[in-house]
Amino acid sequence: MELQYQGRTLTYVINRKNMKTVRVRVKEDGIIHVSAPPAASEAFIRRFLLENAAELVRLLDNVEKRKADAPDYTDGSAFPHLGGTITLCFHAAPCPTVRREDTLHIFARTPDEAQLAVRQWEISECVELYKCINREVYEHFRKEGFEVPLAHIQIKEMISRWGSCTAATGRISMNFRLMRYPIESIYGVFYHEYTHFLHQDHSPQFYALLLRMYPEYRRWDALLK
Ligand SMILES: [Zn+2]
Known part of the structure; x- marks a missing residue:
């Protein structure tokens, strides 16, 4: 389905789901994916999309930009x-x-x-690098007197998150795609996940510890947003 907004055609699909509110996501295919409860009328959904059109256009432009930035893997590229x-x-x-x-x-x-x-x-660079950073961040926490395990690192290619921590098993999953970003940002994700060994939430205590361990966290994390 299509919608006109300031001379642009916005393409969207509606997914009926058993939910209470309408949710919208712009995916990498450049299509607006709407999840809506069965009772929401099409007119209501269109109105909803139009009200949020400026933000949707901004997200669609980001998708376009990412595509333009995607490497083409030719000789000399x-x-x-x-x-x-x-x-x-x-x-x-x-x-x-x-x-x-x-x-x-x-x-x-x-x-x-x-x-x-x-x-x-x-992948081979990533394995080596994450191994080194893992040990370094671990030793930093221990040196400061924090009881953290040396994490078992799992490298994954994830779409919606940069890392995750399973405190109970001592595992940290790290996104392979971080290899495109500055090493300081990768440190930021490691420090974030290691801090989860001590605080399993995003409470003020979590951030206080994270910023104590890695004062530049916010600057480098902002780059990943
Ligand atoms: Zn977190």
Whole structure:
């Protein structure tokens, strides 16, 4: 279904759900997904969308921007890595993936091959980096006298969260996609999740401890929003 707003066409789909209120999400497909109770009329939903159209347009623009920023994995193109960019250099003959300064040399002839090689490289970098940061953050908490376990890190690709902590089992899940952001932001997520070993909520005590352990938290976390 479509809706006109200031010369733009907004596309939306309605999902009927057993819920009390109307909820709206802009997804990566550039479509507005509306969850609505069975009783909400279509006219009501359209009115609701129009009332919030300015915000929806802003979210849709963000999706467009992310798509434009998405790497195309061609020879000479760049992809984001730890807050900077790395340029791809294709090699037609088999060779190991090697990074020299800001260039990644890969054995690839097509964007599909390149994407695969980049991903393998990113994963191995991610495993190494998260291992180091994990130990460092753990030791920092211990040094300050806090009883935290050395977390078992699970690397996941998540859409809606950067990390999560299961205090009972000592596990922390970390989003693989953080590898595109500055290392300080990755530290921020580690400190956030480690603080959950001591406070399982987002109470003022939680933030007091988090900011004590990582005073720059808010600055680097803002970048992930
Ligand atoms: Zn949290």
